[in-house]
Amino acid sequence: MKIVLQNLTKTFPSRNKKGETVVAVSDLDFEIPDGKLIGLLGPSGCGKSTTLYMICGLQKPTSGKIFFGDSDVTGLEPEHRGVGLVFQNYALYPHLTVRQNILFPLQNLKGPDKLSKEEMLSRATEAARLVQIDELMERKPSELSGGQQQRVAIARALVKAPRVLLLDEPLSNLDARLRLQTREEIKRIQRETGVTTVFVTHDQEEAMSISDMIVVMKEGVVQQIGEPQRVYDDPENLFVAKFLGTPPINVFDASVTGGFLCVGGDRLFEMPGEADREVVVGIRPEGFVPAGDGVIGGKLVNIEVMGRDCSVVFSNPACQKPTVRAIVDSDVRIAAGADAPVRFNLKKNKVFVFDRTTERRIMF
């Protein structure tokens, strides 16, 4: 089932001033293709959860429309939308066993959809097997670990064969190891069921790793939509460039002077045809290549060896943060003490130039 959001806007009445409103989501307009896993990504307060709640119907949009396939569901109550929702803290009924929790949505079916007892049980078992909790069916939620509860919540959302599966920060309550495992699990379950899935997260790594497509949001406005790698390689603005990637991108105050991109006193690239102006340059940590006669550099602060590669931390006065972090191959030996000068050449495709005021990308 594809989902279409048309000019979707949600405003809330302001808390302190009467009559004023706060825009939570502004003019969302995109299409989620059938059977894909979509990550809504952004910092807290960017409207991603509100968007999710509007898709499931718990919140009504102020304006705009939502379509499931070709049918307009904007005015439809959540119970008639056929969505499965996994809450951030799972919202499993604490007084019911795992089996009863999974059966709960099925027992609500009425009329022609009504199932026989055996059918319900077999579907519950099937859902439990899918998320690999079929051995825990008689337990209460309080007797389960966080990861197991998460699976029960997913099973409960999937058991009624929803048209759309929605997950609200599905991994935020899990510890780091379980998070890795569960996110692969979610991807596997989504692939096996083929259900269109939307999940919300503030963790860019999480979103990048499992999504077919990510939607980066900021202050209720969509910044960029696309395949994770494409968005990472080709950010449309400074916010997206900064938000994606760990360690984060290094941002420098720079200028275009006489057709050259300059950071501090260093000339990085030729930018023919560009008028002289102030810009911002973002350089991904993996974009640095150590070279004695490199185009950019600074004073060495520290070298952090991490086995596979190592981080070279150095200071450069033009950088917006006190230090610049470059990730280089651990084969490369930089034998130097603190405050020693280091120089790097740059991989051009890891360097992005943005307008200083609009923060939009300048292609070169």
Next chain:
Amino acid sequence: MTDKRNNPKAWLYLLPAVILLLIFSFYPLINTFRMAFLNGYNGLAIIGGEKFTFGVENFRTVINNVDFKLYLRNTVLLCVLTVPISTVLALLIAVALNSIKPLQKVFQTVFFLPYVTNSIAIGMVFNAMFTQVGVGDLVQTYGIINNIIGLFGAEPINFVNTGSSWGANMFVVCTYIVWHALPFKILVLLGGLQNVNKQYYEAAKIDATSKTRTFFRITVPLVSPMLAYVVITSFIGGFKEYSSIVGIFGESMGPAGSSGQMNTIVGYVYNMLPKSNLGNASAASLILFGIILVVTAINGYVSKKKVHY
């Protein structure tokens, strides 16, 4: 580090409370047992230096007393009738209160008023509401309830005055107790409801759960600890019912001329005191204690099975 259990300073700090407890709780408690098991124990006789033998005569006297049987029946009936009714009503009102936003605080205050009002005063008001002035054909005026009944064209009922039936009395007392019990229960249950995570309801909504099913399968189980608490405390309170009846009927514990047909076990205990039947009063107290103990134990057992998490 010194052993905390034998810290003399700690005992010193506890001393005022311990002394008061010893004098006003433990001594009376133990003495009640003693008096109950001294045959024919009598407050006046003991001044005369009479000696009493241990035995269960007091209990035999109390149990064989015709009045006591009526009072026991009254007490049990009051409990059995009022506890379920007031609990269900309180739950419904609490759910309703919880689901409204505007005026919630106002209604909460209104519902809480009976709790802070003197029970004797309420009893007198109830009496005035249900009363009739004059007897038989000579009735001059009726209380508001009979006036309302009259609006529907029904005959007035003698609720609380001379010659009124036991059933009519029971109805008035039960109404009083239910009304008086509501605020505390509403408060406790509303507190419970407000602690229920709203996401359970959102999850239920997405799963197309009907309102009735949501109430019985989600709301009730999730407030079941509060329900159990409310039921246990109101059973205990119900068995000790006394002041409501004094409020409505005065010390006669029933309509005039009925020789206390609405009296309760606690009322019986009070009746025994002026007659210096301390032995009988103690025995009756212990019987009441036993009943409450058993009922509470049953309550506790049932709620352990039924109360979730």
